[in-house]
Amino acid sequence: MTPTTVRDPPYGGYAAIAGSFAGGVALLAIAARRRDLSPYTPFDFTVLALATFKAARTLARDNVGSFIREPFVEGTPSEPNEEHPVATGDIRQAVGELVTCTRCVGTWAAVGMTATEVLAPSFGRILIRSLALGGANDWLQAGFAALASAGNRERASSVPFPAIAGTRQ
16 A cells, blocks of 8 residues: 655644654753753663664554554554555644654654653663663564574575485486
């Protein structure tokens, strides 16, 4: 299924999303200042980056996040890259563009996780570390699959075809 073409982008929806984001970050900054939080260490940053990666991929691409995307997209979530924002020209389309973009969702997820650290530190730590471990697992699984595939290609290219069972050579 391909998206319907809309001539004008949903600028009003974009403005609403950007305004909500800026307002939320401003409120979070006020709350963080009142709590006098220590700055992030490089370790904190790395853990938050992995957690953000995992949350963004889950929300924007995985079937488990399809219920969030469903009101704003058309297409099938189980087929890679087959979900497209609804072409309504309004806030629904703008949100559809947001929830199908891993970079966009990642920005929101990072702020959301930072908010949990500020507003509910124990929960935030557990959430972020759990997602970071899931993100690290994704990278390790992808790395393992790439190495196994490369090894299989190398082995296939260096070994002559085996004899067919039951035939003489």
